[in-house]
Amino acid sequence: MSAVIESHHGDHHHGPAKGFSRWLYTTNHKDIGSLYLWFSFIMLFVGGAMAMVIRAELFEPGSQIVSPEFYNQMVTNHGLIMVFGVIMPAFVGLANWMIPMQIGAPDMALPRLNNLSFWILPAAFGVLLSTFLMEGGAPNFGWTFYAPLSTEYAPPTVTFFIFSVHIMGASSIMGSINIITTILNMRAPGMTLMKMPLFVWSWLITAYLLIAVMPVLAGAVTMMLMDIHFGTSFFSAAGGGDPVLFQHVFWFFGHPEVYIMILPAFGIVSHIIETFSRKPIFGYSSMVYAIASIALLSFVVWAHHMFTVGMPIAGELFFMYSTMLIAIPTGVKVFNWLSTMFRGSLTFETPMLFAIAFVALFTIGGLSGLMLAIAPADFQYHDTYFVVAHFHYVLVPGALFSIVAAVYYWLPKWTGYMYDEVLGKTHFWLSFISVNLTFFPMHFVGLAGMPRRIPDYAMQFADYNMIVSVGAFLFGLSQLLFLFNVLKCVYYGKSATAEVWEGAKGKGLEWTVDSPAPYHTFETSPDLTKPQTNS
Amino acid sequence: MSSESSYYVPASSKLPIFMAISLLLFVYGAGYTINDLGKEDTYSHWILISSFLLMWGTMFFWFSEVIKENDAGMYSNQLNTSFVHGMSWFIFSEVMFFFAFFLALGYVRIFAVPWLGGEGEKGIANILWPGFEASWPLMETPDNERFPGAHHNMSIPPITKIHTWLPFWNTLCLVTSSGTIALAEAALKKGNRKSFKAWMVATISLGYIFVVLQSVEYYEAYAHMGLTLGAGIYGTTFFLMTGFHGFHVCLGAIILTIMTIRGFQGAFSEHDHFGLAAGSWYWHFVDVVWILLVLVVYIF
Numbered sequence: 001m002s003a004v005i006e007s008h009h010g011d012h013h014h015g016p017a018k019g020f021s022r023w024l025y026t027t028n029h030k031d032i033g034s035l036y037l038w039f040s041f042i043m044l045f046v047g048g049a050m051a052m053v054i055r056a057e058l059f060e061p062g063s064q065i066v067s068p069e070f071y072n073q074m075v076t077n078h079g080l081i082m083v084f085g086v087i088m089p090a091f092v093g094l095a096n097w098m099i100p101m102q103i104g105a106p107d108m109a110l111p112r113l114n115n116l117s118f119w120i121l122p123a124a125f126g127v128l129l130s131t132f133l134m135e136g137g138a139p140n141f142g143w144t145f146y147a148p149l150s151t152e153y154a155p156p157t158v159t160f161f162i163f164s165v166h167i168m169g170a171s172s173i174m175g176s177i178n179i180i181t182t183i184l185n186m187r188a189p190g191m192t193l194m195k196m197p198l199f200v201w202s203w204l205i206t207a208y209l210l211i212a213v214m215p216v217l218a219g220a221v222t223m224m225l226m227d228i229h230f231g232t233s234f235f236s237a238a239g240g241g242d243p244v245l246f247q248h249v250f251w252f253f254g255h256p257e258v259y260i261m262i263l264p265a266f267g268i269v270s271h272i273i274e275t276f277s278r279k280p281i282f283g284y285s286s287m288v289y290a291i292a293s294i295a296l297l298s299f300v301v302w303a304h305h306m307f308t309v310g311m312p313i314a315g316e317l318f319f320m321y322s323t324m325l326i327a328i329p330t331g332v333k334v335f336n337w338l339s340t341m342f343r344g345s346l347t348f349e350t351p352m353l354f355a356i357a358f359v360a361l362f363t364i365g366g367l368s369g370l371m372l373a374i375a376p377a378d379f380q381y382h383d384t385y386f387v388v389a390h391f392h393y394v395l396v397p398g399a400l401f402s403i404v405a406a407v408y409y410w411l412p413k414w415t416g417y418m419y420d421e422v423l424g425k426t427h428f429w430l431s432f433i434s435v436n437l438t439f440f441p442m443h444f445v446g447l448a449g450m451p452r453r454i455p456d457y458a459m460q461f462a463d464y465n466m467i468v469s470v471g472a473f474l475f476g477l478s479q480l481l482f483l484f485n486v487l488k489c490v491y492y493g494k495s496a497t498a499e500v501w502e503g504a505k506g507k508g509l510e511w512t513v514d515s516p517a518p519y520h521t522f523e524t525s526p527d528l529t530k531p532q533t534n535s
Numbered sequence: 536m537s538s539e540s541s542y543y544v545p546a547s548s549k550l551p552i553f554m555a556i557s558l559l560l561f562v563y564g565a566g567y568t569i570n571d572l573g574k575e576d577t578y579s580h581w582i583l584i585s586s587f588l589l590m591w592g593t594m595f596f597w598f599s600e601v602i603k604e605n606d607a608g609m610y611s612n613q614l615n616t617s618f619v620h621g622m623s624w625f626i627f628s629e630v631m632f633f634f635a636f637f638l639a640l641g642y643v644r645i646f647a648v649p650w651l652g653g654e655g656e657k658g659i660a661n662i663l664w665p666g667f668e669a670s671w672p673l674m675e676t677p678d679n680e681r682f683p684g685a686h687h688n689m690s691i692p693p694i695t696k697i698h699t700w701l702p703f704w705n706t707l708c709l710v711t712s713s714g715t716i717a718l719a720e721a722a723l724k725k726g727n728r729k730s731f732k733a734w735m736v737a738t739i740s741l742g743y744i745f746v747v748l749q750s751v752e753y754y755e756a757y758a759h760m761g762l763t764l765g766a767g768i769y770g771t772t773f774f775l776m777t778g779f780h781g782f783h784v785c786l787g788a789i790i791l792t793i794m795t796i797r798g799f800q801g802a803f804s805e806h807d808h809f810g811l812a813a814g815s816w817y818w819h820f821v822d823v824v825w826i827l828l829v830l831v832v833y834i835f
Contacts, residue, residue, distance in 0.1 A: 017547060025547035107544045109617040112597075116551035123559035127566075159570050163562040170558075173628050181620040185613060186542070215628045219635025226775060229569050231682075231765035234639060234775075237663065238678035240768030242647035249635055312656055520544075 027111035036093025047081035055472040071455035072140035079143025090403045091264040101510040102197045104188030104525045109181040117175040124167035131157035147235035147246035162221045169214040176207035190528030202267030205295045209256045217253040251302035259298045265402030276352035277344025283336040290329035307378045316375040323373035350424030354405035365393030386446025392439045412500045416516035417493025423485045430478035437471025543609045553593040560586035622813040676767035685762035712741035713822040735795040742788035790814040
């Protein structure tokens, strides 16, 4: 297979167009990947600034800096931005960059659709952020927007929120259709499904989950829109509906969504650990089956988010046991990562440090998840800081660390330059210490009964909250170091070799091409049917 | 410039960014229009209208470009497979959109309404509206002043009066049209263009008859049955489910109308007619959703 890269200017097979229009009109998977990654980086600082406001308010008990109304807006938008504007776009950006390179494809399958999926994201978030300037303020009902808070008691800007969620959903669905089509249709000859790199596998399954659940989210917000403006009664018991119905529809989307934000991380961490252990990944096929079973189970566990709404006992039991089942495939993955490192020739470059921290800290988040899965115990944990600690452990040292690790791991391949290892390690240790300082004490205050989403708290929580806030400020500042390191790499970095990491050549097609990877990587697909000779 | 073995990658395109702008306008337009409902002298609907014009214009040029590229022979078999995958996964996403509404209907009928009526271990909800009796179709809502229930519902009449029941004719239309479009495709594949065109015209006619009958049904519901969006959960689920389905029938009918016009202009060949095939899959999907709707919304 070869590719025809059509061009209006006749500069066949050459580099990118000049100027800003390159980014507006581009159909190149690398350009679009970079757009996604920079967008998510910017949103990380926007959402992070909101987290800083939250932690400043909670630094001491009592009303400190912002009004409770504004605090609610901060909590809501922090969540929405971090989930839909940071973690998801970053993974899609990585998918755009790496999937064609890892499977030996000329580009994504549907390049123009790819551009559209990206450019409607800034539109959606522009709308969401502009609600801060509108009458009634930004959405204030939490990122899970439970009815009737988000329907009967919502500010008028909820209408814009609803449509911007529609657009985010459209972006995810189009992006996923593109990714799934690319993976199923564009692999180099000889790359059978069970020979695909694990990052590609993780994204194949993630894309499937996205296409399956984003439309359900669209359905949920559409029902909200109808209830608010057109007199329907989906979520109003007075008309025969049920506010709990909202939670069922939302979490039917929401739980697979949680795995959408972690499965690609599994793929990334697998690659990094095998590279820096200088061993092939342990238990490749069990890794694939584990990801697939986690994804399938994710459809039947949703109501563990709502144990306290008053479900029949049979429901509580079903969702409790099905949730606990997820620990098995997840345990398989952790076991495989540890076994890959076992007796490997380990070195601890920045990506590896982040990956190991991922394995350790994600496991902590997973274990607190198991605690939450126990229905009777959940009645105490529900809506406390214990839950906040749990999901921040899986999302920050989990998903976010894997993204940071991926950036350090592949940045030399993208830019052709090495990042500053000392700076990278400093960034890692600062992040590692501060992330634990931030989120570990939340377990204690949560178990002691501190509720989430409240701008004030009882005096006995004061000490821990101050530690948490200091940790959060430190974590926020450390990420500026990350930005600095990326910029330094791009502008002043030392040249990287094609292999970048010792022995990486056997770890995937992306390490067989130059650094930086050419603008169009594989105009002719590598033929993998012949035996490979790796020196 | 192409051969069978090469994958076409456009270098750059202005179309997506125009689409993105139209969606941005759509969000502001729709948001302000809905928030301003009932207000006088508002201009927000013009934003909405302009967003649609830009969207449709962009789509027109986008599809024209794809057709031009295909006619120029730039698309390989592999690229066509990408289109097949793309359309199939898009339809899967639509299936899941409807799934959300089926889920809602199921939850309401199996759990929410019986619990409100005092059934089961969660029946304490009956304390809120004592005396409320659970039934389906729900004609009397718990708070009948706020959500006045309908006096008639759309359920299936006795079999002897089936001909007076619009959904019966609607089902007939859609199921038949799924057959006629299959015949149209088969005729095209055999190169029989005359019968292809005839079956296409039959298909879209049946589609439009469906839309008209559905409108009549809605008119009847509002004018004579007290069945409205505000008529409690029965009206809510009835209109949202049949409404979204009807919207998809309209979309499908528009797609197939365009395909028919293109067919009359001489487009499509025996082996190269993906636009038509995709439209036909979409039509079958709409048909299947309708059958499920008839079962859970009208009959059971």
